[in-house]
Amino acid sequence: MQRCLCAITLLVSSGFILPAAGAQSPKAAAHASILETIEWTWAAKPDAPDPALPNVLLLGDSITRGYYPEVAKLLTGRANCYLFATSAASGDPRLIHQIDDYFAMIPLKFAVIHFNNGMHGWKYTEAAYGSALPQMVEALRAKSHGAKLVWATTTPVHAADSGGATNPRIDQRNAESLRTMQRFHIPIDDQHALMAAHDDLHNGDVHYTEAGSAVQAQQVQQIIEKMLPPR
Numbered sequence: 001m002q003r004c005l006c007a008i009t010l011l012v013s014s015g016f017i018l019p020a021a022g023a024q025s026p027k028a029a030a031h032a033s034i035l036e037t038i039e040w041t042w043a044a045k046p047d048a049p050d051p052a053l054p055n056v057l058l059l060g061d062s063i064t065r066g067y068y069p070e071v072a073k074l075l076t077g078r079a080n081c082y083l084f085a086t087s088a089a090s091g092d093p094r095l096i097h098q099i100d101d102y103f104a105m106i107p108l109k110f111a112v113i114h115f116n117n118g119m120h121g122w123k124y125t126e127a128a129y130g131s132a133l134p135q136m137v138e139a140l141r142a143k144s145h146g147a148k149l150v151w152a153t154t155t156p157v158h159a160a161d162s163g164g165a166t167n168p169r170i171d172q173r174n175a176e177s178l179r180t181m182q183r184f185h186i187p188i189d190d191q192h193a194l195m196a197a198h199d200d201l202h203n204g205d206v207h208y209t210e211a212g213s214a215v216q217a218q219q220v221q222q223i224i225e226k227m228l229p230p231r
Contacts (some may be wrong), residue, residue: 033092034123036163041098042085044068045106049080054111054228057082057147058220059099059140061119063155063191066208070217071224079228082106089121091128096139103143110147112227113140114189114220118154118173119206122164130176137184148227151181152220153192158202165206189223191216 042065049055056079058068065085072081084102088095095117117136121129140149153174160166174192181188194216195201201212208216 033088033094034121036087036120039087041087042083043102043105044083046072046080046082053078053080055080055082055108056224056228057084057110057113057115057144059084059113059115060117060152061085061087062207063119063216064116064152066213067216067220070214071220074217074221075224078225078231079111082108082110087120089124089129090117090136091124091132092121095132096135099136099139099143109145111229112150112224113144113147114150114152114224115140116152116154116191118170118177119165120163122169126169126172126176129173130180133177133180134184137180137186149184149186150189150223150227151177151186152189153177155191155195155208155216156199157205158199159205161205187223187227189220191219194219 056075058064058071058081062085065083068081068083068085072083075081084099084106086095086098088098115136117133118129137149140147154170154177156167156170157165170192178188195208195212198208198212198215201209201215203209203212
């Protein structure tokens, strides 16, 4: 059984969070977070991690949260599986701070980190999203004590979402991310291609049914398994 470490949901109204005009310098405003109506982070860990097994981290958003339980189940006896999920997007300065905070809370050596970011922060341009991805990679490399990294592409949506997710924008973000991962020589888990063939497994416009998450989990587990140390 996986235990949730924390589930933090922040309800944010633009009138409460955003300062009045003129309250920030142009430089500060350029680096300010562009908040969604709901912002959250979520972490989970095994109830009783086996110290003899390697540790694996899944880092992403609610899509990752959806397949995490099945990945953890599939890796039983092979690895201890951890989760950190957030609504902070690449381009949002909070993301790197959240990654730092997670590794301060869970100071483990991870063998593999499977990570994604792309389904939030639609008020950021694709250029802003892409230009910040190297910082995410560098933060993970700096904090993970030599973990092997694998990037998961962002999955397609069933229909345009009111939050801003559209398939053309997802395609652009995936293109940005692939350029970054190629630069850093990071292998790819192409979840986008996988789930493009399973549009019928959507639960709403963005998320997936339990069966859809299970399809994702199978591919995640197979890729992670190949990256783990030999038994």
